Amino acid sequence: MGAPFFSAADYLAALQALLPRGRVWPRDADAVQTKALIGLAPTYERQNARSNQLLIDAFPASTIELLPEWEETLGLPDPCAGPSPTIAARRAQVVARITSLGGQSVPYFIAYALALGYVITITEFIPARVGIARAGDPLRGVDWAHAWQVNASLHTVVRARVGISQAGEPLAYWNNTVLECELREVMPAHTVLIFSYT
Numbered sequence: 001m002g003a004p005f006f007s008a009a010d011y012l013a014a015l016q017a018l019l020p021r022g023r024v025w026p027r028d029a030d031a032v033q034t035k036a037l038i039g040l041a042p043t044y045e046r047q048n049a050r051s052n053q054l055l056i057d058a059f060p061a062s063t064i065e066l067l068p069e070w071e072e073t074l075g076l077p078d079p080c081a082g083p084s085p086t087i088a089a090r091r092a093q094v095v096a097r098i099t100s101l102g103g104q105s106v107p108y109f110i111a112y113a114l115a116l117g118y119v120i121t122i123t124e125f126i127p128a129r130v131g132i133a134r135a136g137d138p139l140r141g142v143d144w145a146h147a148w149q150v151n152a153s154l155h156t157v158v159r160a161r162v163g164i165s166q167a168g169e170p171l172a173y174w175n176n177t178v179l180e181c182e183l184r185e186v187m188p189a190h191t192v193l194i195f196s197y198t
Contacts, residue, residue: 002052003051003052003055004048005048005049005052006044006045006048007045008038008041008042008044008045009041010045011040011041011044011045012034012037012038012041015037015040015041016034016037019033053065060091060094060095060098061091061095062091063091063094064087064166067087067090067091067094070094070098071090071093071094074094074097074098076090076093076094076097077090077093078181078182078185080177080180080181080184081093081177081178081180081181081182082177086166086169087166087169088161089117089178092115092116092117093116093178093182095115096112096115096116096182097182099115100112100115100186102186104188106122106124109122109150109183109186109187110122112182112183112186113150113152113179113182113183116178116179116182117156118152118156118176118178118179119152119153119156120150120151120152120179121150121151121152122148122149122150122151123148123149123151123196124148124149125140125144125145125147125148125149126140126144126145127140127141127142127143127144127145128140128141143192146190146191146192147191147192147193147194148191148192148193148194149193149194149195149196150179150183150193150194150195150196151196151197151198152176152179152195152196152197152198153197153198154176154197154198155174155175155176156174156175156176156179157174159171176195176197180195
């Protein structure tokens with residue numbers, strides 16, 4: 001059940017019900033007082049619609065008008081990613097930042113990327129060790145213990161969707177700028193992040 005919506009006719013009836021009774025308070029359609037109330041009722045209808053929209057805009061996943069305020073609160077658009085081309089992408093970035101609890105695990109980074117709209121896998125590296133490494137394995141030094149690689153599609157295509165996309169937005173766009181920027185923001189400071197696109 002959504003928020004109640006009242007029409008101008010509903011407000012006219014409510015305003016007339018508040019008037020005192022008597023001959024000087026007519027409720028006829030052509031009475032001057034009724035015409036004055038008819039002039040006021042659309043204002044209340046608009047205020048009702050706007051307050052219902054405020055309930056929708058109060059949540060980052062559905063916001064439209066308050067999206068700039070949500071972005072400003074979270075430091076978006078991030079200069080390294082630039083402005084996102086669509087409302088849906090901007091919302092996804094806001095939701096990902098506001099719901100992120102932080103973490104350093106592979107599942108955390110995969111879930112964070114998915115919240116942004118990217119499907120990734122992560123490769124972890126280990127230094128070469130005698131007794132563990134086999135012939136033909138890469139000879140990695142100890143610095144590789146702090147390296148990890150994000151594997152993603154070369155062109156992650158984001159398509160417009162009915163009910164989510166807005167007029168004037170591109171029907172599709174592709175880039176991984178937001179993915180790289182956001183993961184660099186949340187990666188552990190002592191690590192080296194590598195991106196591999198296929």
